[in-house]
Amino acid sequence: MSDLLxxxxxxxxVACALGVVFNKNAVASALCxxxxxxxxxxxxxxxxxxxxxxxxxxxxxxxxxxxxxxxIMLLDMQGGDRKRFTKSTILSSTVAAGLLVTGLxxxxxxxxxxxxxxxxxxxxxxxxxxxxxxxxTVYLLPVQIVGFLLLIAMLGVIVLSKKFEGLEDVK
Amino acid sequence: xxxxxxxxxxxxxxxxxxxxxIAAGLATTFKRMVxxxxxxxxxxxxxxxxxxxxxxxxxxxxPNGREKCVSCQLCEFVCPPKAIRITPGEIAHDDxxxxxxxxxxxxxxxxxxxxxxxxxQEVCPEEAIWLQNQYSMTGYTREEMxxxxxxxxxxxxxxxxxxxxxxKKKAAEEAAAxxxxxx
Amino acid sequence: xxxFYFELPLLLRLLLQGTVVILALFPLAAACSMAERKISxxxxxxxxxxxxxxxxxxxxxxxxxxxxxxxxxxLLQKFGIFQLAADGGKFTFKEDPVPGHVNKFxxxxxxxxxxxxxxSTVAFVPFGAYFNAADELVPVALxxxxxxxxxxxxxxxxxxxxxxxxxxxxxxxYPFLGGVRASAQLISYELSMTLSVLPVFLWVNAPxxxxxxxxxxxxxxxxQPGFWGGTWYVMTMPVSAFIFLIALFAETxxxxxxxxxxxxxxxxxxxxxxxxxxxxxxxxxxxxxxxVGSGIFCLLFLGGWNPLPWVSLAxxxxxxxxxxxxxxxxxxxxxxxxxxxxxxxxxxxxxFMWVRWTLxxxxxxxxxxxxxKKLLPLSIANLIxxxxxxxxxxxR
Numbered sequence: 001m002s003d004l005l006x007x008x009x010x011x012x013x014v015a016c017a018l019g020v021v022f023n024k025n026a027v028a029s030a031l032c033x034x035x036x037x038x039x040x041x042x043x044x045x046x047x048x049x050x051x052x053x054x055x056x057x058x059x060x061x062x063x064x065x066x067x068x069x070x071x072i073m074l075l076d077m078q079g080g081d082r083k084r085f086t087k088s089t090i091l092s093s094t095v096a097a098g099l100l101v102t103g104l105x106x107x108x109x110x111x112x113x114x115x116x117x118x119x120x121x122x123x124x125x126x127x128x129x130x131x132x133x134x135x136x137t138v139y140l141l142p143v144q145i146v147g148f149l150l151l152i153a154m155l156g157v158i159v160l161s162k163k164f165e166g167l168e169d170v171k
Numbered sequence: 172x173x174x175x176x177x178x179x180x181x182x183x184x185x186x187x188x189x190x191x192x193i194a195a196g197l198a199t200t201f202k203r204m205v206x207x208x209x210x211x212x213x214x215x216x217x218x219x220x221x222x223x224x225x226x227x228x229x230x231x232x233x234p235n236g237r238e239k240c241v242s243c244q245l246c247e248f249v250c251p252p253k254a255i256r257i258t259p260g261e262i263a264h265d266d267x268x269x270x271x272x273x274x275x276x277x278x279x280x281x282x283x284x285x286x287x288x289x290x291x292q293e294v295c296p297e298e299a300i301w302l303q304n305q306y307s308m309t310g311y312t313r314e315e316m317x318x319x320x321x322x323x324x325x326x327x328x329x330x331x332x333x334x335x336x337x338x339k340k341k342a343a344e345e346a347a348a349x350x351x352x353x354x
Numbered sequence: 355x356x357x358f359y360f361e362l363p364l365l366l367r368l369l370l371q372g373t374v375v376i377l378a379l380f381p382l383a384a385a386c387s388m389a390e391r392k393i394s395x396x397x398x399x400x401x402x403x404x405x406x407x408x409x410x411x412x413x414x415x416x417x418x419x420x421x422x423x424x425x426x427x428x429l430l431q432k433f434g435i436f437q438l439a440a441d442g443g444k445f446t447f448k449e450d451p452v453p454g455h456v457n458k459f460x461x462x463x464x465x466x467x468x469x470x471x472x473x474s475t476v477a478f479v480p481f482g483a484y485f486n487a488a489d490e491l492v493p494v495a496l497x498x499x500x501x502x503x504x505x506x507x508x509x510x511x512x513x514x515x516x517x518x519x520x521x522x523x524x525x526x527x528y529p530f531l532g533g534v535r536a537s538a539q540l541i542s543y544e545l546s547m548t549l550s551v552l553p554v555f556l557w558v559n560a561p562x563x564x565x566x567x568x569x570x571x572x573x574x575x576x577x578q579p580g581f582w583g584g585t586w587y588v589m590t591m592p593v594s595a596f597i598f599l600i601a602l603f604a605e606t607x608x609x610x611x612x613x614x615x616x617x618x619x620x621x622x623x624x625x626x627x628x629x630x631x632x633x634x635x636x637x638x639x640x641x642x643x644x645x646v647g648s649g650i651f652c653l654l655f656l657g658g659w660n661p662l663p664w665v666s667l668a669x670x671x672x673x674x675x676x677x678x679x680x681x682x683x684x685x686x687x688x689x690x691x692x693x694x695x696x697x698x699x700x701x702x703x704x705x706f707m708w709v710r711w712t713l714x715x716x717x718x719x720x721x722x723x724x725x726x727k728k729l730l731p732l733s734i735a736n737l738i739x740x741x742x743x744x745x746x747x748x749x750r
Contacts, residue, residue, distance in 0.1 A: 027460075027522060034515070054504045062511025063541055069518050070537040073530070128500060128567055129559075193713060200397045200712040209399040 013039035229327030239299035242275040246291035254284035383641035403434035445634035460523035465635035468516030472642035482691025524627040532623030536614035542725040547601035549733040553740035573658030577666035584664035588655040609710035648702035659691035
């Protein structure tokens with residue numbers, strides 16, 4: 001039963017992820033992304049990590065994808081002409097893909113997942129208290145750093161997009 | 172005239188939160204809610220018709236059962252939408268009302284054209300056509316919406332008459348005929 | 355008496371429970387639409403729908419027979435119950451056109467998607483509680499999970515997609531604007547809503563306890579003995595309750611926040627192009643959201659199924675059991691608890707409608723200003739004050 005569900009959800013996640021990439025319609029892509037997230041949430045539920053599943057749905061499916069859709073609709077994106085790949089695009093994408101693959105392979109071969117006790121992993125995923133404890137003790141620094149990264153990105157967007165008309169005088 | 176500019180008072184903090192006004196509004200609507208409904212439940216309850224109401228035009232009998240209309244066709248001429256069609260007719264000599272001489276053979280009011288202006292009633296020298304209390308005319312066909320003479324009298328019925336002018340005329344004629352015999 | 359039920363396989367039992375709740379939610383949502391019409395009528399000095407009466411002949415004969423019962427029939431007719439049935443029949447059977455200019459797949463998907471959050475959030479709402487054989491209080495809920503409230507929020511936040519999709523797939527100006535408004539509004543108010551309930555859980559999750567986001571535990575913490583144990587959170591945290599209530603209005607697209615479908619400027623908003631059954635699905639979803647939202651509010655701030663502040667359900671049942679022993683049986687107790695809870699929810703539904711027929715609609719920029727510049731700072735300040743206060747109280 002659990003195996004069957006795993007295969008179902010995994011298939012959903014992968015198929016929808018492919019749908020995100022290959023769909024020409026931006027809205028359809030976003031919706032595929034949504035379904036893919038729901039599939040991942042389902043996988044979390046199969047791992048008894050209810051909290052993670054719920055948070056994933058709440059934050060990503062509930063808010064982030066909705067914002068994506070909002071932006072897509074606001075800009076009224078039409079498919080447009082596909083840009084030719086430039087050399088720099090090919091180079092940078094190859095590097096990025098290489099980094100990702102290296103990371104995944106090293107992660108898998110170093111066996112970081114194996115070393116953790118399955119019981120504690122389970123508890124962290126499902127119990128609010130254990131999750132919070134991990135978040136505010138072991139992973140406090142990474143969480144803060146990620147938060148700052150997001151903040152910087154947000155500030156950058158504001159600086160780039162907003163016209164500071166008042167600042168003309170200052171110059 | 173001098174224009175007086177009234178200084179707009181700044182809103183207080185409470186007013187800017189909207190809350191007191193929302194509460195007051197809720198109180199008002201709640202009061203309305205517990206009050207009985209103002210609606211008239213139409214087919215069962217009918218509105219009170221005020222005097223002088225201009226409803227469907229009808230033809231009336233006088234208290235003696237005589238058709239008051241003498242088919243003078245003034246209403247037909249005055250009718251702005253030309254809703255009235257009258258076919259005048261003679262009253263037979265052996266009739267009790269033979270002295271009135273004329274009555275409508277057919278009288279049709281097309282209620283699809285009628286605008287309820289009341290000019291027909293205004294102009295009628297015989298007070299024979301009355302806009303009465305009936306306000307709802309319905310029908311499935313155009314033909315149904317044309318009131319013929321029979322229907323007009325059904326709707327109109329009998330109205331009291333203060334003058335009985337044709338009776339007086341008849342009496343005067345008879346008296347004259349009688350007196351003439353004496354002379 | 356009900357042992358046979360508990361001997362059924364778990365999957366079948368869950369399926370049955372789910373079906374029952376959904377079957378209850380659908381007519382409840384429909385009844386809400388009639389309640390709305392009646393309340394609007396009363397506020398406006400009208401009697402509201404009170405005439406529809408099924409004929410005794412034909413295929414409606416059973417309904418007609420009910421209608422001809424002397425007092426009950428007239429009462430049902432007066433309260434528009436048959437009108438409701440007629441409307442339901444109309445929505446089900448009338449022609450359901452799909453305009454030619456729409457994106458057909460998403461156009462049909464949108465109302466179906468609206469049912470997912472509407473009918474699934476209710477699974478996490480406990481309706482009542484009863485004592486089991488071991489004299490422990492057990493919640494009556496489809497899924498009693500530790501992350502209850504988060505799950506409701508998570509699933510509820512999916513509701514925005516049906517609006518966006520409907521607006522976008524309609525491929526027409528006003529529905530599109532409605533969809534855009536809906537997405538912006540729902541995301542904006544979700545923040546304040548989530549922040550406003552945090553003080554409640556800070557208080558519930560006292561140090562040393564097992565961390566929980568369960569709605570059942572929130573109610574439990576409002577039914578403790580003693581003065582502070584028995585107060586409802588609406589008294590100790592009025593600002594939280596207030597923010598939550600306003601955000602609830604905005605999240606359920608109710609007046610004065612019904613921007614996505616404001617008929618004055620957007621014809622019908624996101625559902626302008628919809629008709630018949632698909633339109634009624636949106637309608638049911640909106641009312642289902644209202645029911646679930648009111649339920650959450652009652653659980654968080656109004657003591658759930660406790661009849662009065664400082665009077666918990668358990669006390670009431672114990673007191674009543676002296677007079678009527680049968681009250682203490684699980685079935686009766688659960689029914690009483692559900693009754694009290696639904697009563698509170700019903701009041702809130704009424705409140706929603708009462709507000710709708712009282713207040714005018716906000717302008718859209720006012721909605722955004724209120725959400726981001728007033729409510730969000732207020733909820734953050736509220737959270738900080740309560741966090742400090744609770745920390746001070748609980749470490750003392």
